[in-house]
Amino acid sequence: MRRHKIAAIPADGIGPEVINAGLEVLEALSASASNIAFDVTSFDWGTDYYKGHGEMMPTDGLRQLKPFDAIFFGAVGAPDVPDEITLWGLRLAICQGLDQYANVRPMRSLPGISSPLRGKEPGALDWVIVRENSEGEYAGQGGRTHRGMPEEVATEVAIFTRVGITRIIRYAFRVAQSRARKLLTVVTKSNAQRHGMVLWDEIAAEVAQEFPDVTWDKMLVDAMTARMVLRPESLDTIVATNLHADILSDLAAALAGSLGVAPTANIDPERRFPSMFEPIHGSAFDIARKGIANPVATFLTACQMLDHLGEADAAARLMKAVEEVCAAGVMTPDVGGTATTREVTDAVIGVICGSN
Ligand code: NAI
Numbered sequence: 001m002r003r004h005k006i007a008a009i010p011a012d013g014i015g016p017e018v019i020n021a022g023l024e025v026l027e028a029l030s031a032s033a034s035n036i037a038f039d040v041t042s043f044d045w046g047t048d049y050y051k052g053h054g055e056m057m058p059t060d061g062l063r064q065l066k067p068f069d070a071i072f073f074g075a076v077g078a079p080d081v082p083d084e085i086t087l088w089g090l091r092l093a094i095c096q097g098l099d100q101y102a103n104v105r106p107m108r109s110l111p112g113i114s115s116p117l118r119g120k121e122p123g124a125l126d127w128v129i130v131r132e133n134s135e136g137e138y139a140g141q142g143g144r145t146h147r148g149m150p151e152e153v154a155t156e157v158a159i160f161t162r163v164g165i166t167r168i169i170r171y172a173f174r175v176a177q178s179r180a181r182k183l184l185t186v187v188t189k190s191n192a193q194r195h196g197m198v199l200w201d202e203i204a205a206e207v208a209q210e211f212p213d214v215t216w217d218k219m220l221v222d223a224m225t226a227r228m229v230l231r232p233e234s235l236d237t238i239v240a241t242n243l244h245a246d247i248l249s250d251l252a253a254a255l256a257g258s259l260g261v262a263p264t265a266n267i268d269p270e271r272r273f274p275s276m277f278e279p280i281h282g283s284a285f286d287i288a289r290k291g292i293a294n295p296v297a298t299f300l301t302a303c304q305m306l307d308h309l310g311e312a313d314a315a316a317r318l319m320k321a322v323e324e325v326c327a328a329g330v331m332t333p334d335v336g337g338t339a340t341t342r343e344v345t346d347a348v349i350g351v352i353c354g355s356n
């Protein structure tokens, strides 16, 4: 029996709805295969916790998380608390505190879910976006002086280090190498940003020497948006800075059909600390507690978590079950269906339990 210790942090809005669905699906995978078990501990951190304690998680929160094999995260954010408090207080605090420097976002069109890309085959969009997750434009450096005065100044300093760039580009080359097409696109904006982005380009060329079997090319981020829409089949693995990949991956999620089907992982490739797995979407307060949140992003997130835990068979079983349920048209309103979160979850569990 392989036991995996999972820390669940459902947090805000639809977070608890989709994480509960995800945990039920993991339970079904474990029940239908006698050799895997999940020991799940749930943490009540998030905006409600903040309202009671003045912080999004306890001061020793990171210490509490370190013994786990993985973190299964919902979403943070609430209409009545500034996003910079919720985001920096919990999600970014965990990503940075546990040095989860690779943010990995597989994107593909699923059967039954139509993409806004007209005239493209379903398989045309099958990408992995690797986002630098520890520095760059979201390093948090900068400040504001003369607040409220006419001469007010704000700086937002992007930080690019040789260590940070090298490790993310090397990781992206490894991801590309592990995929059938062995194709990597390095995205920068080195025509306008002449320092940090030029360093990215230089390091990409250096690291490429270690991967002679991977074909790679460079794109400027603005031109990249057009290529994603017009020639999706020309892309496979993509690596970009924190900001650029943040934006490109929302575009990718929309092209794949919906934010509700897009998963992501915050990985520490050296496995010094637990990695964190979460749907890409936020807390979606507009649909919270209506029972219609799409749980598919969270299921695909669970697939990534299972892969990371060395449970490739369970990941493949879950992926197949999700594809089957989507293809059968059991889906939530955001992707054109009429099913509830409960119905989609039950359908996926039904396939999992029936398939063994
Ligand atoms: P959002 O992702 O929460 O929602 C955007 C739109 O997509 C909404 O119309 C929503 O109903 C829909 N949507 C999202 N997930 C869905 C799902 N699973 N099923 C069906 N529809 C879905 O982004 P928004 O509205 O910009 O942000 C809301 C809050 O979430 C903010 O406080 C924001 O800071 C936070 N946020 C948190 C993230 C995280 O925890 N990783 C990521 C993005 C936003």
Ligand code: MG
Binding pocket: 246, 247, 250
């Ligand atoms: Mg984003």
